[in-house]
Amino acid sequence: GLDVRRLAWLILLLALPASALAQGSAFGVRGLGVPGRSASAKALAQGGASGLFDYESGMNPATLTDVVGVATSFSLAQGWSSPETPAGGASVRGARFPQATFATSVRRTPLWLGASMSTYTNRDFSVATIETLQLRGVPVDAFDTLTARGGLSDLRLAAALRASDRLSVGVAAHVITGRARFDVRRAFSDSAYRPFAERSEVSYLGTGLSLGLLYRPDSALSLALTLRSDGSVDVDRDSTGVGTVDLPYSVAAGARWVASPSLALSGHASYRTWSGANSDLQAQGGVGAFNTLEVAVGAQILPDPRRPFRRPIRIGARYAQLPFQMVPGDRPRELGLAVGTGGRFAQRRGGIDLTLEHLWRSGDAGVSERAFVLTLGVSVRP
DSSP states (O other), X not given: OOOHHHHHXXXXXXXXXXXXXXXXXXXXXXXXXXXXXXXXHHHHTTTTTTGGGOTTSSSOGGGGGGOOSEEEEEEEEEEEEEEEETXXXXXXXXXXXXXXXXXXXXXXXXXXXXXXXXXXXEOOEEEEEEEEEEETTEEEEEEEEEEEEEEEEEEEEEEEEEOSSSEEEEEEEEEEEEEEEEEEEEEESSXXXXXXXXEEEEEEEEEEEEEEEEEOSSSSEEEEEEEEEOOEEEEEETTEEEEEEEOOEEEEEEEEEEEETTEEEEEEEEEEOGGGGHHHHHHTTOOOBOOEEEEEEEEEEOSOTTSTTBSOEXXXXXXXXXXXXXXXXXXXXXXXXXXXXXXXXXXXXEEEEEEEEEEEEEOSSSOEEEEEEEEXXXXXXX
């Protein structure tokens, strides 16, 4: 038979080298980058709307109580984007390894434990500019490039308890850490001037805490609520402390309704107080940040309810505000549509989920972006 564990490790090893080639975005230039989403591939296919009810996502620690035995999962995303700026457009592609999860029940106790790693913010981008300088009284074109690679990761340790047949509660500790490497290069149109380069590294470290609730008043309806505080991160540049950045408080609520054996509907809304980072970013030379709202809806359709793990159809839509301004007064935002499916094999011990997202990002600074993201999720229950 198929060795599910060997398959999982093989895919994991193939995915790891791609994690250094994270997807670039024009909206990752400012602040801490583009916020990540702690959602599994099957949740992303529903616009992320089912993430508060999915233990393969890192959004609600209370969902760990749905795990039977041991469960692991990870995902690999390949993206293609086309940013447009007042200076022109470009085509960008890349891959990333956005999430991995592990969860297990504790024998002879009502307790579940879990761990996860997910992208908190992504700050991969490249910017090129041309400027004419007066050098020794002669105009000379200077070609500048700024490249950044890195971002922040969310490392989570969680525990959950089934308080009753209807109510589960969970708590999680978060370590938010990461780094971004910046490479600045300048070349001149006149060969009499030598090109030069400057490199720096910015690292971050902070901690957070989250609380999750999962309530099922009946067999068809599920309600979820999460509260989270991410505190602040210490910022070091080339091993020298340069300050701190306040991270947001977050609140998210959602509902999932099984309308029929073949149809389940989900929705959620979340609010994050990113404006707390505004003064910190401005003090460090940034533009600023504002609070954000996210709303998502999704559906899962089962062509054969008697075999629910055989090619389900998932669709979803999402609207979100992005927290970091491109210029003062800018309000960047994102709209996404998604579709996906999946399947289970090896006596349902292994699973593969596939999601395609179409994203539109825009703002008030004349910058826009269109992207496609293909996400492969792999889950294993040894």
